Amino acid sequence: MATQNPKQTAPDTARRSERSRRAIYEAALDLVVEAGYPKTTIEGIAARAGVGKQTIYRWWSSKAEVLMEAFLDLSEQAAREAGPEKVYVIPDTGDLAADLKAVLRLTVDQLKDPRFEAPSRALAAEGVVDEKVGRAFVAKLLEPSLQLYVDRVRAAQEAGQVRPEIDPRIALELWVSPLAQRWLQYTGPISYDYTDTLVDYALHGIAPR
Amino acid sequence: MATQNPKQTAPDTARRSERSRRAIYEAALDLVVEAGYPKTTIEGIAARAGVGKQTIYRWWSSKAEVLMEAFLDLSEQAAREAGPEKVYVIPDTGDLAADLKAVLRLTVDQLKDPRFEAPSRALAAEGVVDEKVGRAFVAKLLEPSLQLYVDRVRAAQEAGQVRPEIDPRIALELWVSPLAQRWLQYTGPISYDYTDTLVDYALHGIAPR
C-alpha cells in the first residue's frame, strides 16, 4: 500500500498542460455567455477548447467546478488589468453615504456586463441547489467583496457615522441583499436611483427620525 | 383553416384526467424532496405517478413548469388547511416592529421545512438561470407575499410610524432580501435574532439617531 491518495493515483500537476487549462477556461466562459449554462456541456467545452474530455475530468469534478475556476481566473485577470486597488477597495472620503453610493453604482454597471453576468448567474444558480457549490461560491467570490463593506462600515463607526452597536456584517446586507435579489430573481429593476435610495434607507431607517 | 391554436391541436381540457394531474404533482414534489431537483426527471415523475410520459408533455412544457404548478397547488392546499387569513395577512397591532418580527419568525420556520424548502429552492435556482421561469416564480409565488408587506408599511405610514416619502416596495426589501439571500446563497445563518435585528436596522437605520 503506497501513499494513499484521495482519488486513486492523483494526476501529476508538474506535467499539467498550461495551454489546455487556459483553453478550457476560455471555452467554458465563452459557451456560458453564448449558449447559456444549461446548454454548456463538458463535451462542448472539450470540443471548443480542442481538448480531450478526459483532460477535463482529470482536473475537475463537475461543470460547476470548471466554471468556478474559469471565472475566478477571469476576475483575477480583470483585477490585474484594472491595476491594483482600483475598484477593489471602497473609497473613504469621510462621507459614508456618498462612498457606498459610488461603489454600488459601479456594481450596477458590472451586473449588466454580459461577460460577467452569465457566469456568475450560472454559478449562483448552481449554488442555490447544490450547497457545496453554494458555499464555495460565497467563500471565493462573494465574501471577499463583502469584507470590504465590513471594513468601510467599521471605519464609519470609528468616525461616529454609524452607531457602535451595529453589526457591520448585517448592516451591509441592507444594501447588498436587495440589489442581489433584484438582480438574481428579477424582482425589480436595477438603477442608480434604486441603489442610492437603498443607501439612504439603510443609513437612516424608514421610521420618523 | 379552423381556429388557430397556439400549439397545434391544443388538448381538450374537458377530458383531462384529474387523477393523473394530482399524481404528477405528488410525484414531482416527492422526487424533488427525496432525490433533489437535478435528479428529478420527467421519466422519473411519470414512472412514480404511474402515468405515461406523453401525459406530462401534453400539459406542461418543462420540468420547471410541472414543479411550479405542483408547488403552487401545495401552497394553496396548505393555505386552505391553515384556515383562511392565518399567516397570509400580516398582523397590525399598531406596533410595526413587533408585527414584522412576528411574521419573519414564521418565515424562518417555513424556510427550514424540507417539504417547502426543496421545491422552492429548485424553482428559485431555475429562475436565476432562466428568466422566463424567474419572472413566473416572482409573479406567482413571491410577489403576492411581498404585497402584504407593502400594505402593512402603508398602514404604518398612515399611522405615522413610517416616513411618508418612503417607498414601501423598497422598504420591504430591507428585511426580506437579506433573509432571502442568506437562505438562497448560504451567506449566513438564519435565526430569530437575525431577523429581529434586521427589523430594527431597517426601521431606525445604522446612522446615529
Next chain:
DNA sequence: CTTCCGGCGAGACGCACCGTCTTGTCAGCC
C-alpha cells in the same frame, strides 16, 4: 542527449434521459 512516464487529443462505449411517436384501451361528453 536519451529514456521514460504520464498527461495529452481523439473518440468508442454503455447508460440515462430527452422529446416524439405509436399502439391499444378506456373514460366522458354528445
Next chain:
DNA sequence: GGCTGACAAGACGGTGCGTCTCGCCGGAAG
C-alpha cells in the same frame, strides 16, 4: 350507446454523461 381524444405503456433516435482505450508527444530525471 357511439365517437373522440386523453390515457398508460413503451419503442425510438438523439445527445450528453462519465469511463475507457489508443497512440502520441513533451517535460522531468538520469
